[in-house]
Amino acid sequence: MKWIIFTYSLPAEPSRARVYTWRQLKKLGAVNHQSVWVVPHSTDRINVLKKLIEDIESYKGTALLFAGNILIRSQEESIVQAFVDSRNEEYRELIDKCEDFFKEIKFEIDRKNFIFAEVEENEEELDKLKLWLKKIEKRDILKPPLRKDAKEKIKECEKIFNDFARRVYEHQKEG
Numbered sequence: 001m002k003w004i005i006f007t008y009s010l011p012a013e014p015s016r017a018r019v020y021t022w023r024q025l026k027k028l029g030a031v032n033h034q035s036v037w038v039v040p041h042s043t044d045r046i047n048v049l050k051k052l053i054e055d056i057e058s059y060k061g062t063a064l065l066f067a068g069n070i071l072i073r074s075q076e077e078s079i080v081q082a083f084v085d086s087r088n089e090e091y092r093e094l095i096d097k098c099e100d101f102f103k104e105i106k107f108e109i110d111r112k113n114f115i116f117a118e119v120e121e122n123e124e125e126l127d128k129l130k131l132w133l134k135k136i137e138k139r140d141i142l143k144p145p146l147r148k149d150a151k152e153k154i155k156e157c158e159k160i161f162n163d164f165a166r167r168v169y170e171h172q173k174e175g
Contacts, residue, residue: 053065101129
């Protein structure tokens with residue numbers, strides 16, 4: 001597998017430069033391995049990292065971007081596992097938020113709070129969950145097992161939401 005390896009150095013201040021750089025690398029799906037950032041090779045990722053280098057240089061830092069192969073199989077396996085672990089962590093958090101969504105809908109049903117405002121509020125929350133899944137999937141090159149679980153949870157959220165919206169509609173229609 002071909003990889004992109006990225007390393008950088010920034011002055012200690014302002015700290016926002018370090019936080020910004022870290023956030024951009026995490027958004028890209030890169031993992032930190034032995035003080036370098038690694039991400040599977042793609043032209044899109046290279047372009048993002050080139051832009052990040054410009055940002056780093058504007059903060060008076062330096063960066064090095066290169067592509068290549070990992071020559072020792074066990075080291076590449078370690079990097080692949082770091083990617084799987086990183087994405088699974090994100091999917092696990094999304095799954096937890098889906099469980100919170102289920103609890104919220106159940107709470108509203110138990111209270112018989114069948115008002116349109118709750119439909120709107122929960123629809124916005126569902127949209128956030130779906131958008132979050134798309135962001136994770138964009139970073140997910142290796143498709144670990146929790147990807148499937150997260151997609152199924154989102155489908156459950158959609159089903160539960162649609163059922164709740166139907167209940168609100170029927171309640172409003174009756175009233």
